[in-house]
Amino acid sequence: MARRLWPSKTAINLSSRAEISKRAAELWLEGRTEPGADALVNLLRSDAGFDLLQSIMQGSGTKWWKEFERGVHIAELEQRQEYIRQQLDALKGGMK
Incomplete structure (x- = not known):
């Protein structure tokens, strides 16, 4: 979802909305770690929150x-x- 929303500077956009480091966002994008609850809450409360919720609830x-x-x-x-x-x-x- 993050790559679709922010095809350019994905990690920076993700990190600013999730309120995490750029490195942590890069690790998420690589599939090496998963977001914590606080980061997910921050994303849901961001301008991308509805897109994230739709992605989570798909199906x-x-x-x-x-x-x-x-x-x-x-x-x-x-x-x-x-x-x-x-x-x-x-x-x-x-x-x-």
């Missing part, structure tokens, strides 16, 4: 996760709908 059949994902999808669609409504209103206003 999970739990009811709460399905409902959460559904709620997120609904919120995203409603935001897009509002954006389009504003664009339409602006276009219609320009026709007067």
